Amino acid sequence: MRYRTDCARPGIAHWTLRNVAAAREGCRPCGVPPRHLTTTKGSAIHTTDSPLNNQLLAALPAADMQRWLPLLEPVDLSLGLVLYESGAHMPYVYFPTSAIVSLLYVLESGASAEIAVVGYEGVVGVSIFMGGGSTPSRAVVQSAGRGYRLSAQAIKAEFERSGPVMHLMLRYTQALITQMAQTAVCNRHHSLDQQLCRWLLLSLDRLQGNQLVMTQELIANMLGVRREGVTEAAMKLQKAGLISYARGHINVRDRPGLEARTCECYEVVKKEYDRLLPKGVAS
Structure with missing residues (x-):
């Protein structure tokens, strides 16, 4: 498959605290926010995905979300778009809202295999806040949709606060590692x-x-x-x-x-996501 390496195209929506408060009030009992909400930019009205459609963002305390809102940038994530390459500098983390991103390991021969998948339950680019800055894997959009991105500098600053954001991201990273490990077991034995x-x-x-x-x-x-x-x-x-x-x-x-x-691998991953992440976050 031929992958695109052009940058994710920024969207046009700008969210306000009033938007987010309304979105939180409108969340359905299952914990999944409504997928399309109205935002304003000047006198124009735009309909787009809410940041709260990403379940990690939805789990942030109000004070943390208030700091993040001006920093979150909506982006279109088209099929085949490469968000980062193996070993490359990672300038952003991505929070998908309706897209799915595959994390792939690519061999010298060009052959590849998926090691994990990230959707609206998570974030792409954990190496940034874990301190590595890069990773030997490649991140490619598997299913087109939308999301939000946050600069590496901003996510590092939030992580260094050692508050709820850090603990949430660490729990997500543990769940992601479980998915990677179980994928390796599954590919070998099933x-x-x-x-x-x-x-x-x-x-x-x-x-x-x-x-x-x-x-x-x-x-x-x-x-x-x-x-x-x-x-x-x-x-x-x-x-x-x-x-x-x-x-x-x-x-x-x-x-x-x-x-x-x-096989049992799906249930192992699902239970770990359910155990580690806030209620309503996908497995």
Whole structure:
């Protein structure tokens, strides 16, 4: 797959404390904020994703969110966009609201495999506030959408306050490490059918709905396998009535059946996210 390396395009929305307060009041009981809210810029009215659609941002105390609001920059995250390359300087962290980002390890041969996936439950760029500044992985937008970015300088300053932000980000990082470790175990010990089920479920947990826009070639790149293997595994799931697949669109028709068919790895990751992160944050 050919990845784009141009910068994420900034959006046009500007959020105020009144916007955020209204959004917090409007959050549904499940803990997921409404996906589209109205904001103003001058006399114009714009509709966009709220920062609170990212569950880490939604979990911030009001005082911390007040400091962050002027610093958060809305961005469009298009399919294939590279947010950072292996070993490269990372100027921003990204908080997806409706996009999914894959963290990939790329070999010298050019072959790649996904080590973790990040959606509206998390943040891309943990190496910045953990002190490393770079990482041997690549971050690529797997499913197009939107998000917010914060400069490396700003997130470091917040982390150094040693308050609720630091503890929240550390808990998220622990959950992310669990996902990476479980992915390695899954790729070594479980069948491609089970890996595909796990991958589909993790991706669905980071979207609103039961449909994924994914080609089999993209899935093969994520799993680090041949496309023919993904085709065969997807056909098995389709014949079992678990999914339907047509022209790059995967519809999950029987999620409980998919969960029953996957390996233990999905549940291990889900439980760890549920344990470490605030209620309402995706697994």
